[in-house]
Amino acid sequence: MKSTEGTFQSVWTLGEQRDGRISPVSYELLAWGRDLADKRGTTLASVILGYNLKDRVNTLIEHGADIIYVVDNPALEHAYPDAHAAVLEKLVREFLPEIFIASATTYGRTIMPVLAAKLETGLTADCTGLDIDPETGLLIQTRPAIGGNVMATIKTPKHRPQMSTVRPRSRKPLASDASRKGQVIVRECPDDAYASKVKFLEFIKDETTALPIQEAEIVVSGGKGLKDAKNFQMVHELADLLGASVGASRQAVDLGWIPYSHQVGLSGKTVSPHLYVCAGVSGAVQHIAGMSSADIVVAINNDPDAPIFRVCDFGIVGDAIEIIPILIEKLQSQKATSPK
Ligand SMILES: Cc1cc2nc3c(=O)[nH]c(=O)nc-3n(C[C@H](O)[C@H](O)[C@H](O)COP(=O)(O)OP(=O)(O)OC[C@H]3O[C@@H](n4cnc5c(N)ncnc54)[C@H](O)[C@@H]3O)c2cc1C
Numbered sequence: 594m595k596s597t598e599g600t601f602q603s604v605w606t607l608g609e610q611r612d613g614r615i616s617p618v619s620y621e622l623l624a625w626g627r628d629l630a631d632k633r634g635t636t637l638a639s640v641i642l643g644y645n646l647k648d649r650v651n652t653l654i655e656h657g658a659d660i661i662y663v664v665d666n667p668a669l670e671h672a673y674p675d676a677h678a679a680v681l682e683k684l685v686r687e688f689l690p691e692i693f694i695a696s697a698t699t700y701g702r703t704i705m706p707v708l709a710a711k712l713e714t715g716l717t718a719d720c721t722g723l724d725i726d727p728e729t730g731l732l733i734q735t736r737p738a739i740g741g742n743v744m745a746t747i748k749t750p751k752h753r754p755q756m757s758t759v760r761p762r763s764r765k766p767l768a769s770d771a772s773r774k775g776q777v778i779v780r781e782c783p784d785d786a787y788a789s790k791v792k793f794l795e796f797i798k799d800e801t802t803a804l805p806i807q808e809a810e811i812v813v814s815g816g817k818g819l820k821d822a823k824n825f826q827m828v829h830e831l832a833d834l835l836g837a838s839v840g841a842s843r844q845a846v847d848l849g850w851i852p853y854s855h856q857v858g859l860s861g862k863t864v865s866p867h868l869y870v871c872a873g874v875s876g877a878v879q880h881i882a883g884m885s886s887a888d889i890v891v892a893i894n895n896d897p898d899a900p901i902f903r904v905c906d907f908g909i910v911g912d913a914i915e916i917i918p919i920l921i922e923k924l925q926s927q928k929a930t931s932p933k
Contacts, residue, residue, distance in 0.1 A: 594712050594753050599689045601753040604630040607681075607695035607704070608641030608653055608661075615641070615652055617808070618696040620766035623657040625723050625759055627767060629692055629732065632725040636660055640684060642677055644670035647779055654775035657767045661777045662688070668787035672700050676789040678707035680782050685712060690754045692732050694723065697758035705758050714752035720759045721863075721882070731755065737859055737882055761807050762865035763886065806838045806855060811868045812887070814840035814857055816880075817848065818873020818894060818913055825850040827917040828872065834924040840864060840884075842874045858883035872913035876901025893917070 606626040609616040623639060630637035638660035639653045647665045654661065664680050681704065685693065693708075695701035697719045709716035721744075722735035731748045732755040738745040749755040806812050813835060815828035825845065832839045840857040841850065857864055859879040869887035874880060876892070876899055884890070885904065892905035893913045902908045909916055 594686075594714055596751055596753045598753070601689045601691035603636045603638055603660075603688070603690045603692075604633065605685075605690040605693040605754070606637070606639045606658070607693070607701060608639045608650070609696065609698065609700050610641060610643045610646055610649075613643065613645045613649060615646075615649060616698075617766065618698055618761045619653060620656040620769075621761065621764045622694060622696050622759065623653065624764045624767045625694060626692075627657040629694075629723060629725055630659075632727075633691070633730060635691070638662060638688075638690070640664075640681065642666075642669045642680055644668075647777075650777060652769070654773050654777075655769045655771055657773075659775050661775065663777060663779045664782060665779060666781070666787060668789070671791075671793045672703070673789035673791040673793075674703050674707050675791065676787050677704050678711060679786040679788075681708050682711045683782050683786055684780065685754060693754040693756045695756075695758050697760050701758045705756060709756050712752075712754070712756075714754060714756055715747075715749040716756040716758070717747045717749075718758050720757045721763055723757060723759060732757070760863040762863050765865070804838050805862075806840050806857065806864050807862050809838035809864065810866050811835050811837035812840045812857070812864050812866045812870070812884075813837045814842065814869070814871040814874055814884075815845055815850070815913075816842035816871065816874030817844035818875070819845070819850075820873075820914065822848070822850040824914055827914075827921065830921055831870070831917055831924075834921060834928070835868075835870075837866075837868075837870070840869075840871075842871075842877075842880050856883075871901065872917055874901055875899050876904060 606622040608619040626637045636659040639658040640662040642664045650661045717734035720736045724733040734747040813832040841855045846856045859882040863883045865886040867888045870891045872893040890905040891907045892901040893909045897910045
């Protein structure tokens, strides 16, 4: 849509749910949205599609939304891209938001390009930062480019809405405030909007990891410095003892030591845990791009000049294959002696 086609206002976020439960990424997105809406002096709305969720959306208001648009219909229970994008298109054309952001999850990455194409506007995928240009009021969309070596700043000056997907875990949610008040608007759409060519067969859960690395409070990652797959088992053992999820560098994934779903970094997942422990990881920019928002970083590397030491809070210079077993032993003995 051309920016001259109407009066575009308000910031929208795309809420996510599974089985009627609001996904935590929806709250992270609201933290971004709140900043943008306040800077633009406008309202923040969250739009959420699904089935049986009308009564569960108030938490979005508690996390910063002023308005919730809900479309609650059995046809939207599963994330069929054609139906979800068609419904979103109708809402956008009716309410004309100036900014519409989504999380760069499988859902956001699938729906937003279809929607942007339908609306004939731009979409900046996988942003790590969003802001408002104080002079023009335009959305400033920042994302790594050229293999993570530069940060590109992208604007959408002539089309609306300005659309982006933002990396999950790139922002902490605002504290929940049960006293916040907002408006819930439940919409229905004409039947043709719900039509889909996709048929749901079954949902198969990824059983390779207890908690996805993006959601973990502690992540223990291994890199090529662990030398072989057998040694990588130590990373799993250390993670188990810490109640952590296992991450990996791209080299470790490429060597087949662990599936891609565990890769941390530019072409993998962004994590934002309280504690990030990595062993045998050099600290390439593309890896750092995925873990730089961790609160505390502990690095084990035998090269004192490894770049990872420039971003860690605690560095251990030494052979990870000797150091990890020591850590495992210490944790085991601490567990054995600590009161139940
Ligand atoms: C477009 C693009 C996207 C990319 N995306 C990602 C990404 O998402 N994630 C990612 O991780 N990488 C990514 N990469 C690759 C990245 O550039 C690096 O090649 C990769 O991160 C290196 O992995 P590594 O640290 O395990 O291996 P290396 O760089 O080989 O480092 C191994 C480290 O282990 C240390 N070491 C060796 N032996 C020991 C030992 N016994 N004990 C302790 N330390 C030891 C070495 O000193 C070294 O620092 C990407 C690259 C490109 C071009």
